[in-house]
Amino acid sequence: MSVKKYGEYALVTGASSGIGKEFAIALAKEGFNLVLIARRKRELDNLAQELQEEMGIKVLLYSIDLTSPNAIEKLDTFTQALNIGLVVLNAGMQTHGSFVKTSLEEQEKMLNLNAMVPMKMAYIFANRFVEKGSGALVFLASTFAYQAVPFFSNYAASKSYILNFAEALHVELAPKGIDVLALSPGLTKTEMPEKIAMDFSKMPISIMEADTVVKKALHALDEQKSSVTPGGRNKMMAFMAQRMMPRSAIASMFGNMNAKAMNPNIL
Numbered sequence: 001m002s003v004k005k006y007g008e009y010a011l012v013t014g015a016s017s018g019i020g021k022e023f024a025i026a027l028a029k030e031g032f033n034l035v036l037i038a039r040r041k042r043e044l045d046n047l048a049q050e051l052q053e054e055m056g057i058k059v060l061l062y063s064i065d066l067t068s069p070n071a072i073e074k075l076d077t078f079t080q081a082l083n084i085g086l087v088v089l090n091a092g093m094q095t096h097g098s099f100v101k102t103s104l105e106e107q108e109k110m111l112n113l114n115a116m117v118p119m120k121m122a123y124i125f126a127n128r129f130v131e132k133g134s135g136a137l138v139f140l141a142s143t144f145a146y147q148a149v150p151f152f153s154n155y156a157a158s159k160s161y162i163l164n165f166a167e168a169l170h171v172e173l174a175p176k177g178i179d180v181l182a183l184s185p186g187l188t189k190t191e192m193p194e195k196i197a198m199d200f201s202k203m204p205i206s207i208m209e210a211d212t213v214v215k216k217a218l219h220a221l222d223e224q225k226s227s228v229t230p231g232g233r234n235k236m237m238a239f240m241a242q243r244m245m246p247r248s249a250i251a252s253m254f255g256n257m258n259a260k261a262m263n264p265n266i267l
């Protein structure tokens with residue numbers, strides 16, 4: 001695998017934990033210098049120190065809430081002079097439970113972080129990549145992107161946006177020498193599912209390790225694929241949702257499963 005061809009630096013949003021942290025580690029191993037972004041400065045500092053000492057690469061940090069005013073403009077300025085070739089738009093949050101019982105403020109923040117932030121960052125970096133004729137964007141979608149998911153309604157819809165947006169950009173930007181990948185993990189062992197008030201043992205799903213998800217993503221990027229869903233069972237679920245069941249039936253199925261596994265207080 002050689003994703004190093006894209007340039008000197010890789011930028012990863014949401015690098016302080018989970019899938020983003022594993023992207024940072026894997027890309028450091030590939031020889032990239034890194035720009036790491038998230039809110040928790042201490043986690044970023046620790047990771048940067050580890051990667052600089054062990055791999056001898058340069059790591060720049062930007063501790064910022066990506067949904068704060070002018071965050072993207074500030075990042076644009078911060079990265080202006082760097083030869084960034086690969087951008088992983090990974091930072092995300094989820095909301096769950098009965099939509100009407102959730103906080104509208106949280107829902108708005110989530111939609112901003114999961115959809116608006118990657119769209120704006122893609123605009124900035126895709127324009128830079130077009131100028132130099134190379135580069136790559138990796139977007140974090142989800143297996144939830146493939147159908148309507150009751151009790152994760154807004155989160156799943158934000159991921160459907162990302163999946164469709166990334167797959168469209170893949171086609172638009174390929175002739176300009178730019179690779180775009182939509183990564184759709186299923187349940188992955190990170191801090192995110194720990195915050196979900198549901199009993200996953202009641203669901204017909206298995207959990208994957210974040211480093212395995214990243215390995216599959218980098219392999220797919222290397223093969224210039226438009227989309228990847230790591231894990232056999234996840235692939236099968238996505239295939240069923242798209243090809244084998246009416247949209248209304250798969251939405252009802254997810255609604256029933258989630259209602260049984262979720263804490264009744266939030267339904």
Ligand SMILES: NC(=O)c1ccc[n+]([C@@H]2O[C@H](COP(=O)([O-])OP(=O)(O)OC[C@H]3O[C@@H](n4cnc5c(N)ncnc54)[C@H](OP(=O)(O)O)[C@@H]3O)[C@@H](O)[C@H]2O)c1
Nearest residue numbers: 014016017018019038039040066091092142187188190192
């Ligand atoms: N885990 C799963 O089962 C799963 C499945 C499918 C898709 N995904 C997607 O994978 C991506 C990574 O999630 P994860 O599972 O690795 O969860 P995670 O461990 O909670 O990581 C989320 C990352 O996003 C950052 N982040 C959150 N809010 C932010 C904000 N306002 N500004 C800047 N950074 C922010 C967090 O850092 P700070 O808190 O330090 O800001 C953290 O680094 C997300 O887009 C998620 O939707 C996850």
